[in-house]
Structures are given as structure tokens and as C-alpha cells.
Amino acid sequence: xxxxxxxxxxxxxxxxxxxxxxxxxxxxxxxxxxxxxxxxxxxxxxxxxxxxxxxxxxxxxxxxxxxxxxxxxxxxxxxxxxxxxxxxxxxxxxx
Numbered sequence: 001x002x003x004x005x006x007x008x009x010x011x012x013x014x015x016x017x018x019x020x021x022x023x024x025x026x027x028x029x030x031x032x033x034x035x036x037x038x039x040x041x042x043x044x045x046x047x048x049x050x051x052x053x054x055x056x057x058x059x060x061x062x063x064x065x066x067x068x069x070x071x072x073x074x075x076x077x078x079x080x081x082x083x084x085x086x087x088x089x090x091x092x093x094x095x
Contacts (some may be wrong), residue, residue: 003036003093004063005086008054008072011079019050024071029053030094032066036093054086054093 010018029035034055041050051072057063063083067073073081 001056001058003086003088004055004057004060006055006063006067007041007050007084008052008067008078008095009041009050009080009081010048014077014079015047017075017077018072019075021071028069028071034062034066054081056093058082060085 029038032055034057036054036056038051038053039046041052043049053067055063055066057066060083067081067083073079
């Protein structure tokens with residue numbers, strides 16, 4: 001198993017899509033046992049502009065499948081999605 005960070009940026013002007021899809025997105029994330037941490041990226045005013053997620057999975061393909069099934073992805077919220085391997089350098093990820 002390895003850790004992966006997923007960095008998603010919303011399309012400009014997509015706040016309404018984000019908020020309308022948020023309940024099903026949260027339900028989905030709460031059902032994903034591979035998820036270690038997640039939360040919104042924020043602009044300087046504190047408004048959501050994207051998402052950051054950390055998964056523990058066998059490989060990048062498994063993480064891509066999880067991202068592909070996320071209601072935010074299915075709603076077309078994201079302008080870009082990057083998935084990279086990651087390891088904890090300081091602190092810890094539990095859960």
C-alpha cells in the first residue's frame with residue numbers, strides 16, 4: 001500500500017455546482033475506506049476553489065478509479081486533477 005495525494009482545482013465559476021453536489025460527495029467520501037484525509041482548497045477570502053485528498057491504495061490506477069467515481073468529478077466540477085505518490089515526512093496521517 002502507498003499514499004497518494006490528489007489535487008483538484010475547480011472550474012472558474014463552479015461554486016454553485018460544488019455546493020449542489022456537496023452532500024453526495026461527502027456521502028461518497030465517507031464510504032471510501034482508502035481515504036485518509038480530505039478537504040477543500042480555499043481562496044484568500046475563504047471560498048472553496050478545489051479539493052485536496054489523501055488516499056492509501058495499491059497503486060495510482062486504484063486512486064484514479066476512486067476519483068472518477070466521486071460525484072464532484074461526475075458533475076464536471078474540476079478543471080484539473082493531479083494524482084501523485086506521497087509519503088509523510090513530518091507528522092502523521094491516521095484514520
